[in-house]
Amino acid sequence: MRVEITDLAEKDLEQGYLFYEQQQxxxxxxxxxxxxxxxxxxxxxxxxxxxxxxxxxxxxxHFPFAVYYSVAEDTVLVIAVLDCRRNPSWIRKKLKAL
Incomplete structure (x- = not known):
């Protein structure tokens, strides 16, 4: 299968990078x-x-993050990469808005 990452998921990854880079x-x-x-x-x-x-x-x-994705034919589309420590209702609202 081919994997594609949306711009929003790339932004999620960038935010995670910045958070952890500030830690150490x-x-x-x-x-x-x-x-x-x-x-x-x-x-x-x-x-x-x-x-x-x-x-x-x-x-x-390795990290408390979840990758949310969909599958269509032979393509996996990564929709979001979210911190599992967030409130579940926040995660649900974010995914429903996509």
């Missing part, structure tokens, strides 16, 4: 490496994850 120099880069690795795994495992609020949800292995 280099941690933001590690965050991006880990999340892109998780997203790359969707080439093989896209569509097997639990559906929540209309999207499949992949939980990151």
């Amino acid at each position: 120099f280099g941690l933001g880069t590690y965050f991006l490496d880990a999340l892109y690795s998780d997203i790359d795994s969707l080439c093989f495992y896209g569509g097997i994850h639990l559906k929540l609020w209309g999207y499949h949800r992949l939980l990151s292995k």
Whole structure:
């Protein structure tokens, strides 16, 4: 499968990078490496994850983030990359607005 990342999901990744980079120099880069690795795994495992609020949800292995995506034919479309520590109602509203 082919994986595509929306501009909004890229913005989510950028915000996560900035947050972790402020915590410790280099941690933001590690965050991006880990999340892109998780997203790359969707080439093989896209569509097997639990559906929540209309999207499949992949939980990151190293950070408290979730990758929300949809599958159409042979393409995985990453819609959002959100912090799981946020209020669930905030996450639901954000996903419904997409």
